[in-house]
Amino acid sequence: MKILVTGTHGQLATSLVEVAAGMPDITLVRVGRPGFDLSDPSSIRRAIIAEKPDIVVSAAAYTAVDxxxxxxxxxxxxxxxxxxxxxxxxxxxxxxxxxxxxxxxFSGEASHAYLEGDEAEPKTVYGYTKLRGEHAVASANPRHLILRTSWVYSPFGSNFVRTMLRLAAERRAIAVVADQWGNPTSALDLAAAILLVATHRARDRYGIYHVTGEGETNWAGFARHVFRASAAHGGPSAEVKDIATAEYRTKARRPLNSRLCCDKFERTFGWRAPPWQVSTEEVVRRLLEVDYRNQSQGTGV
Ligand SMILES: NC(=O)c1ccc[n+]([C@@H]2O[C@H](COP(=O)([O-])OP(=O)(O)OC[C@H]3O[C@@H](n4cnc5c(N)ncnc54)[C@H](OP(=O)(O)O)[C@@H]3O)[C@@H](O)[C@H]2O)c1
Structure with a gap:
């Protein structure tokens, strides 16, 4: 089976390449800039039609939230x-x-973990464009699976785990927001879920699904776990000071509740991600093996 992935150096695209490398039945091709540019429709059509894939994974996006x-x-x-x-x-x-x-x-104002059918009400330009993107994808291709995820990190690119390790190498204490809740998701786990769906089970199960790491935390709890895992491997660690969203200003408003309920995905595809703590430990271990301070390895979001 030939799977075409959009994006070259993105966290998810890179994770898909790594996970697919262990699956002999899959040929994975990536398309990316400059030959494939999402802001140039003719380059998109040309690249995808030329490759004639059996399935397309749309992993590339404008991800600079602020x-x-x-x-x-x-x-x-x-x-x-x-x-x-x-x-x-x-x-x-x-x-x-x-x-x-x-x-x-989602607005992030609900008190429960969001279900696929809950009202979408983005509060940021990024969220608005991603929601409109979902609608546009669904009307352009009836054979679509839309997978919503959250708080993505990996051994590749810029992400929260890499940033925490870098800061811990420079400071003794780090202030981290403790009132935003969500589900940290390893891009490697997300890649495994996508390849499972792509290879076996996509047909006739089209629609919207939530896929995240198992379990929830807030950013401060996430950071503390990163430092526990890092210290266990002899890496840098720092004290985490809880702060409120109001004390950490960002251009785009962050959702207080990012939690996504993944029960529909599990019911449909029989797969649930490992606990976020387990996947975080693995990513920390791998980042400590490379130069995690080098942000130029990142994609710049
Ligand atoms: N990161 C998160 O926390 C998070 C959370 C929820 C959902 N998501 C979604 O998950 C998906 C994957 O995210 P990610 O973390 O892998 O993102 P990422 O690391 O920021 O990578 C983004 C990818 O998009 C590509 N890209 C951006 N603009 C492009 C353009 N004009 N033409 C072609 N390619 C372009 C980048 O290309 P280059 O390779 O050329 O840099 C890169 O490969 C995205 O749809 C994102 O919205 C992410």
Whole structure:
């Protein structure tokens, strides 16, 4: 089976390559800039049609949450128009598209873990473009699976775990927000879920699903676990000071509740991610083996 993944150096695209390497029945091709640009529809169609994949995984996106507040048009072009073109090209080939979306489609004001059918009410430009992207993908290709995820980290690219390790190497104490709750998700686990769906079970199970790491925490709890895991491997560790969202200003408002309920995915596909703590320990171990301080290894979000 030939799987086409959009994005070259992204956390998820890189994780898909790594997980697929252990699956002999899969040929995975990545398309990315400059030949494939989500803000250039003709490059999208050309790249996807030329590869003739059996399924398309739409992993690339405009992910700079704060910058999107000032770059509304660019974010819209990539996350809505570009995402729709990817889905449309897959539809032309009569193959499914697995499109990745986000907890930011919700307001974050609910008190429960969000279900797929809950009202989406984004509070940021990024969340708005990702929601419109979901709608555009669904109307461009009836064979679609939209997987919403959250708090993605991995051994690749820029992410919270890498940032915490870098800061711990520089400071004794770090202030981390303790009133935003969510489900940390290893991109490697998400990649495993996507490849499971792509290879066996996509057919006739189209629709929206939530897929995250198992269990929930807040950013401060996440940071403490990163430091426990790091210390256990002789890496840097720091004291975590809890702060409130109001004390940590960001251009785009962060959801207080990012928790996504993944029961539908488990009922449908018989798969649930490992506990977030276990996957975090593995990613910390791997980051300590490379130069985690080097942000240029990241994708810059
Ligand atoms: N990161 C999170 O915490 C998080 C949370 C929820 C949902 N998600 C969603 O999960 C998916 C994967 O995220 P990620 O963490 O892997 O993102 P990432 O590490 O920021 O990677 C983004 C990817 O998109 C590509 N890209 C951006 N603009 C492009 C353009 N104009 N044309 C072609 N490619 C472009 C980048 O290309 P280059 O390779 O050229 O840099 C990169 O490969 C995205 O849909 C994101 O919205 C992420």
């Amino acid at each position: 910058r999107a507040e000032d770059e509304r048009d660019q974010a819209y072009q990539v996350n809505v128009v570009g995402a729709a073109c990817v889905a449309e090209a897959a539809a032309t080939l009569r193959v499914p598209v697995i499109h990745v979306s986000t907890d930011y489609v």
